[in-house]
Amino acid sequence: MTRSGPRRHRERQDPHWIEWLTGLLSAILIAGMLSWVGWEAATRKATPPDLSVRVLATEATPGGHRVAFDIYNYATTTAASVTVIGRLTEGNRIVEENHVTFDYVAAESKSTGAILFRNDPVGRDLDIRAAGYTDP
Structure with a gap:
């Protein structure tokens, strides 16, 4: 995260906790979606048009x-x-x-x-x- 002061910018070395939380939630969401799509592809039977x-x-x-x-x-x-x-x-x-x-x-x-x-x-x-x- 960048901190701004008068006439200078300083980059923080440790990420803010909100960045970790956002990354964790995104990873969980993507893993869940991929699992769901994989489950549907593996278990759903193809039935002829009705x-x-x-x-x-x-x-x-x-x-x-x-x-x-x-x-x-x-x-x-x-x-x-x-x-x-x-x-x-x-x-x-x-x-x-x-x-x-x-x-x-x-x-x-x-x-x-x-x-x-x-x-x-x-x-x-x-x-x-x-x-x-x-x-x-």
Whole structure:
């Protein structure tokens, strides 16, 4: 630590106790983080993507209707090129079908998207689901 006086600076030979405490806490924190990452890498099993879709909202737009949704990946592996298909049906007849592709859905995360329909989903059966993915 440097002490300043009039017209001179003097360097202290012994470090201040706060410097020792800061260094010790930093070393403990880094050792803990490295241990945790190593433990996760050694013990966590890689599971294939487990995709699930939940509809958030349906709203009218000037060009039709927007159905917003979340897609969840509960697995420990990322899914790439995830295709989500939205289908409107009346009975056994498919009224409209659209799809959207996500570049990826990361492991243990969610992404949000929307499918646009020309026809109103109200009063029809709406099925939105993940249709496929590739391994990154």
